[in-house]
Amino acid sequence: MFSGTRLSATIVIFVISVVCQLHAENRVLAELRFIASNRSDKTAGVWVDGQYVGYAKELKGNKKVLLLPGRHEILVRQGWYNDYVEEPLLQPGEVHTVTISLVKDGRTPSVHATGELKISAVPSRAAVFVDDQFTGHVDEFNGPWQAMLLMPGQHRVRIALPGYLPFNTVVDLWPHHKLEIRTALVKGSITEAGSLVSKID
Secondary structure, three states: OOOHHHHHHHHHHHHHHHHHHHHHHHHHOEEEEEEEOOHHHHOOEEEEOOEEEEEHHHOOHHHOEEEOOEEOOEEEEOOOEOOEEEOOEEOOOOEEEEEEOOOEOOOOOOOOOOEEEEEEEEOOOOEEEEOOEEEEEHHHOOOOOOOEEEOOEEEEEEEEOOOEOOEEEEEEEOOOOEEEEEEEOOEOOHHHOOOOOOOOO
């Protein structure tokens, strides 16, 4: 039977062993870091290997992206901008920097887009799709003076995040009409977030 001192020493040795093992495992993983200089770049959605992981500005700290070594596809997407794609070959322990500098795609929002849609949802990092097009994340459309301008008429809205069941609805906007969607996503399997979250084309 262990004495109190021997038991404490055994626990300390076990904890040190686990910490060292975790530290060694982390050196195997590569890390992605995102550098963005303006609001459009910082709020752009990021897909890794076809899976939405969040928006650029938030992907750090406990939300940092750690990947196994090998080749990965990184796609950065923002409404009214050309997609940015790179396919780095990541080495064990590498810190790979993705410098985002999105270029406008030449289209301009229609002057007839007079309907306003606000979205208040939890988690606020969830992706928002309107008529199957990625438009941003919830946090861009839920504050004062933050709203999405849309053409009058019906629009399909989808709010999705891996690990949660997607929320789907249809809104019918009139000219100069303001609507707000409020919802909280329900936790579910990562496979239930839906095809749009993992769609990159």
